[in-house]
Amino acid sequence: MMDSSDWAEKYRPQTFKEIIGNKKALHELREWADSWASKIPENRAVILFGPAGVGKTTSAHALSREMGWELIELNAGDQRTADVIDKIAGSASRMKTLFSHEISENQLLGKRLIVLDEADNLHGTYDKGGSKAISDVISKTTHPIILIANDVYGITQTIRSQCLEISFSSIQSRSIVPALKRACDAEGLSCEESALLKIAENAGGDLRSAMNDLQACALGKTKLTEADIVVSGRDVKETVFKALVKVFKGKNRQEALDAVGTLDETPDDLIQWIDENLPLQFPDDKKIFPAQINPDISGGFAVLARADLYLGRVRLRQNYRLWRYANYLMTVGPMSVRTRDYSGFIKYVPPSRWKRMGSSKSMRTMRDNIAAKISRRHHASLRVSRNELIPYYMRLMENEAYAVSLSGESDFDLDELVYLLRAKSATKEVKGIYEKSQEIAAKYKSEEPEFFKGKLSRKEKGNEGGREAVKGQATIEEMAAAVEKKKESDQKQQELKKQQELEQSKQKAEADEKSKVSKQEKNEPPKNQKSLFDF
Numbered sequence: 001m002m003d004s005s006d007w008a009e010k011y012r013p014q015t016f017k018e019i020i021g022n023k024k025a026l027h028e029l030r031e032w033a034d035s036w037a038s039k040i041p042e043n044r045a046v047i048l049f050g051p052a053g054v055g056k057t058t059s060a061h062a063l064s065r066e067m068g069w070e071l072i073e074l075n076a077g078d079q080r081t082a083d084v085i086d087k088i089a090g091s092a093s094r095m096k097t098l099f100s101h102e103i104s105e106n107q108l109l110g111k112r113l114i115v116l117d118e119a120d121n122l123h124g125t126y127d128k129g130g131s132k133a134i135s136d137v138i139s140k141t142t143h144p145i146i147l148i149a150n151d152v153y154g155i156t157q158t159i160r161s162q163c164l165e166i167s168f169s170s171i172q173s174r175s176i177v178p179a180l181k182r183a184c185d186a187e188g189l190s191c192e193e194s195a196l197l198k199i200a201e202n203a204g205g206d207l208r209s210a211m212n213d214l215q216a217c218a219l220g221k222t223k224l225t226e227a228d229i230v231v232s233g234r235d236v237k238e239t240v241f242k243a244l245v246k247v248f249k250g251k252n253r254q255e256a257l258d259a260v261g262t263l264d265e266t267p268d269d270l271i272q273w274i275d276e277n278l279p280l281q282f283p284d285d286k287k288i289f290p291a292q293i294n295p296d297i298s299g300g301f302a303v304l305a306r307a308d309l310y311l312g313r314v315r316l317r318q319n320y321r322l323w324r325y326a327n328y329l330m331t332v333g334p335m336s337v338r339t340r341d342y343s344g345f346i347k348y349v350p351p352s353r354w355k356r357m358g359s360s361k362s363m364r365t366m367r368d369n370i371a372a373k374i375s376r377r378h379h380a381s382l383r384v385s386r387n388e389l390i391p392y393y394m395r396l397m398e399n400e401a402y403a404v405s406l407s408g409e410s411d412f413d414l415d416e417l418v419y420l421l422r423a424k425s426a427t428k429e430v431k432g433i434y435e436k437s438q439e440i441a442a443k444y445k446s447e448e449p450e451f452f453k454g455k456l457s458r459k460e461k462g463n464e465g466g467r468e469a470v471k472g473q474a475t476i477e478e479m480a481a482a483v484e485k486k487k488e489s490d491q492k493q494q495e496l497k498k499q500q501e502l503e504q505s506k507q508k509a510e511a512d513e514k515s516k517v518s519k520q521e522k523n524e525p526p527k528n529q530k531s532l533f534d535f
């Protein structure tokens, strides 16, 4: 049976040899480690920096194994106040000094490798004093120290000047494929090469993400084909997952806001991500909180509830300026109410509501399809339809009669209705609305100009190349001919209508005349009777 543990962790390389790419960096790291053999080197610490998921932490771990050094790791989740750093890293670094008489014969024995993860994040409230403490420890340490960072510029100049800097870079897709293949073989999963390449290319050089995507796509399968690969377009700079780390574990509000700002998520979508992952990140551990629920969960949901209040007001008043308050509350809220730090890797998951409807990508495609239908109906742009009209539709469709008519006019399908009605699934009620809407849809379709029938907008087709004819349907020439034909038939109809109107007015005039005469005949003699005969 396929293992459900985290594959990225399970297949973390144990030795330098197994690590893919970054050979130059590994060589420099090894040279630095060797320089500790006979004396304390000039650089007592190194900074391994580069993008996420390329093997920086893995290399540090492998180094400790290969050198036989004991590993002491201080993660960003740990409180890195000056005091803590002094207690953990400080005491570790002074250990040798204290017991030097016991191990001075062989400094390699008893050496400890101190690893500080996320060293570019030492300036937050909790890390206050962290940078200074690290700088002090580095200057005195008799044990090697590795700092790990994504952004080397996030580390103070004082620390950088004390360290050797080693740069790691993204891993090429074709090098990622064999690593994925190895995991597939070990899990007994048969896999198309093209499927692995698709995952690798989408990962943007991040092997951890590639491994996570592989595991997610392989869930419940024994064979993986290219068609099974549903990976959301990954922004190399910041994925939602990375932004969530900043929201939940970060200590710097602006960093969290910046990370969230780079995402292509509306606050309505973002809150679902945060809502889904909050209990995963702040688990309700009964050992720690035997008598109450983890206050970070209750506090976290309380701020999300407030954020949701603003989202509700946006929907109600169509005032999108309120989005900023919702955004701020949901991004900065969880870190502000957090009472403790959480270390360790959490596998964040997409909102379960989206999973019920397919992947987050299909959810987006559906929202775009809805926007395309609305934009066609209202001659509005896709952007306006997506951002302004969909929320407006959702509000209107809370009324059943509107739901039926709007759905019929735009010909929403059942899944689209589930989305617009904010239902959990296609309930009896939703199906009822759908069925009623179909009569209206049929009427609208029969009235729709011939050349529009069956045409999809570019978003509906997922095609960025402008409005095109769908396979097997009208070309531009045919559409032009259809327009001409329609003009002609409209003209004919107008002429016919004019003739009918003329005919009708003639008949009316005759009838009026008759009735006038008969009235005159019947009721009273015409006053001007005399003149009538007055030739």
Ligand SMILES: Nc1ncnc2c1ncn2[C@@H]1O[C@H](COP(=O)(O)OP(=O)(O)OP(=O)(O)O)[C@@H](O)[C@H]1O
Binding pocket: 007, 008, 009, 010, 011, 012, 013, 018, 019, 020, 021, 050, 051, 052, 053, 054, 055, 056, 057, 058, 059, 148, 149, 150, 171, 179, 207, 208, 209, 211
């Ligand atoms: N170069 C690599 N070779 C093989 N596996 C790798 C490599 N880089 C990353 N991985 C896989 O990705 C996982 C995460 O890698 P690692 O923790 O070393 O990344 P990192 O560069 O430290 O990223 P971050 O900056 O996010 O901490 C590993 O457990 C391993 O499965």
